[in-house]
Amino acid sequence: MSKEIISKTIGSLKQDESFSDWWKSTEIEIPFMDNEKLTITFMDFEPEHDTAFIEEADQALENFLKLTVDDRNSISELAYKNCMDFLEAVGYDEDDEPLWKIKNPQEIWNFVQPTEIYVSRRQRRDENIYVQIVCECDWEQEHGLQFVFRQGKQLTRISSQDGHITEADAYDTPDSEDELLSKFN
Template identity: 90%
Template sequence: MSKEIISKTIGSLKQDESFSDWWKSAEIEIPLMNKEKLAITFMDFEPEHDTTFVEEADQALENFLRLTIDDRNSISEFAYKNCMDFLEAVGYDEDDEPLWEIQNHDKIWNFVQPTEIYISRRHRRDKDIYVQIVCECDWEQEHGLQLVFRQGKQLTRISSQDGHITEADAYDKPDSEDELLSKFI
């Protein structure tokens, strides 16, 4: 039998039938992603073991839902760099020509398709709440792209989808050596 939790920010989330610690919302408009509608999933959340999660997730979501296209454009350089680093690593393919021809880095978003948003608590160090936008992208069909925002406020990671929400966790290095995370205000 399915359970439900209530977020003051996004409403009802239903417990996933396959993963009991996943809770999924209906699709909502995401201003940062040009008002595309995406479901939001609270991950690794067991209500009986983390009594502050929903409140903290709601605050992170409120921060995140205030982000606009202008905020997205302010991080275009990071998405563009991710694309170019990947293309340079795999070598030239004529199918990628539209990506190579990008002049205005804000145009990189024409090649990114967001699919879902995950909210989770980092299980080490800061134990903070992170908002992760999972995307498909035209340059990395196998691993896609993820954008991660600590407390829903500012970008703290952009990478392929690798199961980690920080560079520090992915490469087992101190948070102070994580370029974006260390700049979190």
């Protein structure tokens, strides 16, 4: 029988049947994604081992749920750069023609489809809570796209979905050398 935990911010989350340390909400409207409804999953969370997690996750989600489409538009250039860097690395393919024809970086959002939100604690260094939006995108069908927000406040990573929540963790470099993470305030 499935267990349940309660978040003051998003309500009830039910324990995943396959992963006992994953807890899933019902679909929640996400202002950052133009009120698209997405499931939020608390990952790598064992209530008996991290008693502060829910409170810290709630604070991060409160911060994150204050972000709007305007905040999303403010990072359009980074999403567009991720797309163009990928396209340039793989070379021209006529299937990607609509992407190559993008004139305004804000158009990039027409090619991004959010699928879920994960909330997890970084297991090293700052041990903060991070909110991660995982997406499919038209340019990187295999690994998709992710946007990661430290404490739900500020974008600290945009990349393919590679299992890491910071560039510093992905490349085993100091946090101070992680361009977006080092700008966190």
